[in-house]
Amino acid sequence: MARLFARARATSRDEALVRSLYEEHGGALLAYAVRLTGDRAAAEDVVQETLVRAWRHADKLMSGEGSVRAWLFTVAKNLIVDKVRAKAARPTEVAESPTAVPVAKDHAQRVVDSMSVLAAIEGLSEDHRKVLVEIYFRDRSVAEAAQELGIAPGTVKSRSHYALQALRTAMSGRRAALEGTA
Incomplete structure (x- = not known):
């Protein structure tokens, strides 16, 4: 039972940490991600994933080692780079247009x-x-x-x-x- 209360307190503390991180760094993080992606929706996804990772690694952030802001911006940049690399690894998709010549699906x-x-x-x-x-x-x-x-x-x-x-x-x-x- 004591473990359950300890875990609940830790979860509550971690959620409070994420809220405070968002309040303090969310705007700058979003502006940075928008600047790198050129797409606000994609930037919002990056900010959300960055905060999820901060929540998962709350113990590292609370240890006091290094700058929290630098850690958040590094995570955001790495997420964006990973998405760009993943997109580059896939062949480009070609949208069908109404004027496109129909191609037989199966011959x-x-x-x-x-x-x-x-x-x-x-x-x-x-x-x-x-x-x-x-x-x-x-x-x-x-x-x-x-x-x-x-x-x-x-x-x-x-x-x-x-x-x-x-x-x-x-x-x-x-x-x-x-x-x-x-």
């Missing part, structure tokens, strides 16, 4: 889709695959694809029709398998 689905299409194309017959490559990948007209492949334009149209139909069937089967419905 994983596009990669999966591309891989699925390539696998489905690989499953086509060679004749069908060649027609699709000429028309869709090399961006050739039916006549140009026919000339390149050495076949009639009607054959190119027919093969592309059946190739796309087979591709749709293969893709719907892959989608159903991925979704677990097949």
Whole structure:
């Protein structure tokens, strides 16, 4: 019980110390912190943290060694330096603006889709695959694809029709398998 009363007296004494420190040095400490940070809200946070540290180290302050004011200003300066260093260590944050070009958050689905299409194309017959490559990948007209492949334009149209139909069937089967419905 005696320990409890002693601790209560010490806590009361420490709180009185912090109050007196704030009354005596708070204004100058705040002005100093504002000057270093350029931001009143940040400076108020620094003053608050400085006083919390004074409360935690009340025994050092009450020992009478050194200047209390110098200790407070040193703690405040160190807190500000620590915040600046921590901010410098992090990459800079870029705020989004309404005119910013939207960036895809996740391109994983596009990669999966591309891989699925390539696998489905690989499953086509060679004749069908060649027609699709000429028309869709090399961006050739039916006549140009026919000339390149050495076949009639009607054959190119027919093969592309059946190739796309087979591709749709293969893709719907892959989608159903991925979704677990097949």
